[in-house]
Amino acid sequence: AAGVIQxxxxxxxxxxxTATLKCYPIPRxxxxxxxxxxxxxxxxxxxxxxxxxxxxxxxxxxxxxxxQFSDYHSELNMSSLELGDSAxxxxxxxxSGTIFEGYTFGSGTRLTVV
Amino acid sequence: AQKVTQAQTEISVVEKEDVTLDCxxxxxxxxxxxxxxxxxxxxxxxxxxxxxxFDEQNEISGRYSWNFQKSTSSFxxxxxxxxxxxxxxxxxxxxxxxAGSYQLTFGKGTKLSxxx
Numbered sequence: 001a002a003g004v005i006q007x008x009x010x011x012x013x014x015x016x017x018t019a020t021l022k023c024y025p026i027p028r029x030x031x032x033x034x035x036x037x038x039x040x041x042x043x044x045x046x047x048x049x050x051x052x053x054x055x056x057x058x059x060x061x062x063x064x065x066x067x068q069f070s071d072y073h074s075e076l077n078m079s080s081l082e083l084g085d086s087a088x089x090x091x092x093x094x095x096s097g098t099i100f101e102g103y104t105f106g107s108g109t110r111l112t113v114v
Numbered sequence: 115a116q117k118v119t120q121a122q123t124e125i126s127v128v129e130k131e132d133v134t135l136d137c138x139x140x141x142x143x144x145x146x147x148x149x150x151x152x153x154x155x156x157x158x159x160x161x162x163x164x165x166x167x168f169d170e171q172n173e174i175s176g177r178y179s180w181n182f183q184k185s186t187s188s189f190x191x192x193x194x195x196x197x198x199x200x201x202x203x204x205x206x207x208x209x210x211x212x213a214g215s216y217q218l219t220f221g222k223g224t225k226l227s228x229x230x
Binding site for chain 2: 031042043044048094102
């Protein structure tokens with residue numbers, strides 16, 4: 001079965017650089033969520049999109065932006081990177097409906113800022 | 115206020131012992147979902163179970179079992195006859211339906227180490 005695809009798997013950037021993370025949800029899934037997990041921390045919700053519109057916003061820094069495209073894939077853009085942005089970034093997708101069927105998480109992108 | 119509390123930060127057990135991971139949640143919604151995820155050292159989040167608030171039936175899947183008790187707002191996870199491969203961080207998580215926000219709120223996680 002198709003899963004949530006995240007690219008790249010690993011990314012190394014220098015401070016003040018920009019990074020773009022991509023997420024391809026499961027076909028038919030119309031909602032995408034982004035989470036950030038710092039070392040030794042629990043995943044923290046950043047932002048979500050439903051039908052290409054931002055549906056919810058969590059603790060996402062102003063330096064970060066995201067969008068969902070017409071093919072439902074999503075990109076998380078991170079600018080002016082800081083050392084503290086080093087984390088595992090997860091994307092998850094779900095399908096809206098009367099009955100919640102659950103989330104599917106991607107394998108994550110490990111971002112290292114040096 | 116923390117919505118999902120996993121009071122056990124780290125647990126160590128010897129292989130073949132049983133271990134229970136505790137999860138206490140807080141919500142005002144009548145409809146909500148509870149989850150358990152496993153995160154091995156490789157980093158991916160492995161889905162273990164989803165339970166909705168209207169289904170208090172306990173579940174068993176192989177060596178794994180879950181005890182959902184709404185009266186105590188708990189959703190505990192037991193591993194029977196633990197194995198080294200069970201070593202991981204386990205997260206309990208909550209999704210509420212009432213506020214229109216469908217994000218998942220995680221607990222801080224419990225790191226389980228199974229010693230051979």
